[in-house]
Amino acid sequence: MSKPVEVVLLGCGLVGKAVLRMLGTVDGKPFRFVVRAVAESDFGALSVAGTGLDLGHILKLKESGGRIGGLDVSGQPPGTAVLPADKLLAQLPGLSAHSILIDCTATASVVPHMVQWVARGGSVVMANKKPLTGPQADFDALVSASGDTCGYESTVGAGTPFVASLRRLVAAGDTVSSVMGTFSGTLGFLMAGLQAGEKGWGELVNMAHDLGYTEPDPRDDLSGSDVARKALIMARTLGWEFEMDQIEVESLFSTDMAELSVADFKQAIGKLDGEMSAKRDAADADGKVLRYVASCSKDGLKVGLQAVPKDSPLGLLSGPDNMMVVSSALYADRPLVVQGAGAGDDVTAAGVVADCVDLARSARIAGTSV
Numbered sequence: 001m002s003k004p005v006e007v008v009l010l011g012c013g014l015v016g017k018a019v020l021r022m023l024g025t026v027d028g029k030p031f032r033f034v035v036r037a038v039a040e041s042d043f044g045a046l047s048v049a050g051t052g053l054d055l056g057h058i059l060k061l062k063e064s065g066g067r068i069g070g071l072d073v074s075g076q077p078p079g080t081a082v083l084p085a086d087k088l089l090a091q092l093p094g095l096s097a098h099s100i101l102i103d104c105t106a107t108a109s110v111v112p113h114m115v116q117w118v119a120r121g122g123s124v125v126m127a128n129k130k131p132l133t134g135p136q137a138d139f140d141a142l143v144s145a146s147g148d149t150c151g152y153e154s155t156v157g158a159g160t161p162f163v164a165s166l167r168r169l170v171a172a173g174d175t176v177s178s179v180m181g182t183f184s185g186t187l188g189f190l191m192a193g194l195q196a197g198e199k200g201w202g203e204l205v206n207m208a209h210d211l212g213y214t215e216p217d218p219r220d221d222l223s224g225s226d227v228a229r230k231a232l233i234m235a236r237t238l239g240w241e242f243e244m245d246q247i248e249v250e251s252l253f254s255t256d257m258a259e260l261s262v263a264d265f266k267q268a269i270g271k272l273d274g275e276m277s278a279k280r281d282a283a284d285a286d287g288k289v290l291r292y293v294a295s296c297s298k299d300g301l302k303v304g305l306q307a308v309p310k311d312s313p314l315g316l317l318s319g320p321d322n323m324m325v326v327s328s329a330l331y332a333d334r335p336l337v338v339q340g341a342g343a344g345d346d347v348t349a350a351g352v353v354a355d356c357v358d359l360a361r362s363a364r365i366a367g368t369s370v
Contacts, residue, residue, distance in 0.1 A: 004034040005360045006052070006096050011104030012040050015127050015154075017062050018349030019104060024055050026353060031360050036095055037088060041105075043069030044088035049077035089113055097121035098365050100356055103128045115141045118149045123365055125355045127154040127348050129229040132236070133244055139236050147171075148362040151355025156183065156230045159351035160340030162324045166237045169328060169336075176238050176328040179296040183230045185320035185343040186213050186221040187252075187292040192318050194280050195289050201277070202270025209266065213320075217262050218269075222252040224292070228303045231294035234324075240298055250304025252292070283307035289315050313337045 007023065009016055016038075023033045034052035038045050045068050047053045057075040058068070073080045083091075092101070092113055101117045103110055103126040111131045114124045115138065124142060126132070132139050132152060143150045153163045162181075169176055182188055186208060193204040209218045220226065228247045235242050257268050283290050288307040291314050295302045308314045313335070317323050322342030327335045341347050359365050 002030050002032045003366070004050070004052075005031045005356075005365060006034050006036045006099040007102060007356065008037045008039075008092065008095065008099065009035060009102045009104065010039050010110055011102075011106070011128070012038055012058075012062060012068060013104065014345040015348050015352070016104040017059060018345045019102060019352050020055050020059055022349055022353040023356070026357060033356065033360070036099070037092075038068060039085050039088050040068045041107075042085055043067065043082055044085050045071050045073070045076070045080060045082050046088055046091060047077055048079035051077055053077070053080065092117065093120065099123075100125055100359055100365065102126070102352060102356065103131065104352070106130070108134055111138055118142055121364065123149050123151070123359045123362070125151040125352055125359065127352050129155045129226075129233065133229040133232050136236070136241050136243060143236075148359060148364040151352075151359055152233065153355055154348045154351035155233055157322050157324070157338075157340065157342045157351075158344060158347040159354065160322060160338065160342060160347075162234065162322075162338055163237060165324070165326070165336065165338050166234060169326070169330070170238060172330075174328045174330045176326060177297065178327045179234050179238070179324060180293055180314070181322065181324040182291055182314060182317060183227050183294055183322050183324075183342060184221065184292060185322065185341070187227070188317070188320045188322070188342075189213055190252075191289075191291055194276060195318075197277075197280070200270060200273035201275075202266075202273055205269050206266050217265075219253060219258070219265065224249045224251055224303045227292065227294050228301070231296050231301050231303055234294075235296045235301055238296075240296070242301055247301040247303060249302075252305075279305065291315070291317070313339075 035055060036047060036052050038058060045053060054076050061071055071082050097120045099122045101124045105128050108130040114131055117124055156162045189208055190204050193199055205218055208214050214221045228249045232242060232244060257265055260268060280290055287310060289310050290305055291308050293306040313325050321339055323339045325335045325337050
């Protein structure tokens with residue numbers, strides 16, 4: 001008989017919903033996932049039943065646009081309760097120590113609960129970058145060298161195995177000298193459009209926003225902060241200790257546009273057409289192309305526009321795919337190149353569920369080791 005592995009999900013937006021769907025279909029013998037609780041920012045549902053929550057009813061509620069606070073518990077196993085989120089979080093220490101806590105939120109406020117969860121013997125899985133990009137001490141409390149306390153593949157490349165690749169190099173004793181890459185599908189789309197030369201920078205940004213490729217406020221993508229967080233996570237994975245304020249980050253809009261409304265920003269961004277075209281042309285004259293690159297080494301982290309050779313791995317990359325290029329003692333002459341989709345709800349959820357499966361197989365969650 002398969003052993004139940006209890007799971008708590010924090011955050012039930014687009015990625016969270018996809019995670020719930022996939023957890024219900026995993027053939028995880030000799031274990032099966034039992035979702036004990038699902039929480040949003042205001043309310044959560046908690047079940048004391050051995051079968052956990054009925055995911056079908058929750059998914060139906062979410063697909064109809066509802067929130068967990070409106071869940072009809074009559075369709076759930078006996079003992080299910082809908083609680084304010086803070087009260088549900090307060091009950092987490094009473095759940096099984098050898099369980100998995102999934103963070104699909106976009107807040108750092110859950111960090112104390114996650115640290116406590118790991119200290120009690122559980123493991124955490126996250127798509128949320130913020131817990132791993134706060135103080136170095138938080139990262140150290142959550143991520144163990146053994147790899148069985150925290151799964152965080154989806155924080156960097158959705159389901160593409162960037163983190164797993166780095167962890168395997170470290171486990172093998174390889175010495176990594178540098179990691180560089182493109183880690184934003186949105187910025188990859190914009191760089192490809194700029195390289196094509198058919199549209200100006202402002203038109204490209206507006207098109208990406210209208211197509212839903214950017215965040216609701218496109219400056220969240222253009223600021224480079226999201227790529228900087230990914231660079232920090234990769235650096236810390238390699239044992240390089242940095243803080244966010246130590247990263248050199250280049251924004252793709254001018255400071256005078258920072259306080260504009262989104263509508264006004266979309267009109268103003270075209271002022272950079274000439275500047276961005278000139279940078280593209282200068283790179284082209286040198287046999288290179290522009291990419292928005294994260295560069296990581298022990299000496300420092302830098303995120304921004306970079307002209308790379310057209311025939312290099314990053315130069316040949318076109319479109320929204322992400323790519324990581326690793327140089328190390330083992331990969332000195334030819335770097336390790338990992339490429340794949342870096343965004344998408346289902347791809348991100350798949351990375352989360354894959355981490356859950358790996359952790360469910362560990363001795364820590366099996367209850368034979370803490």
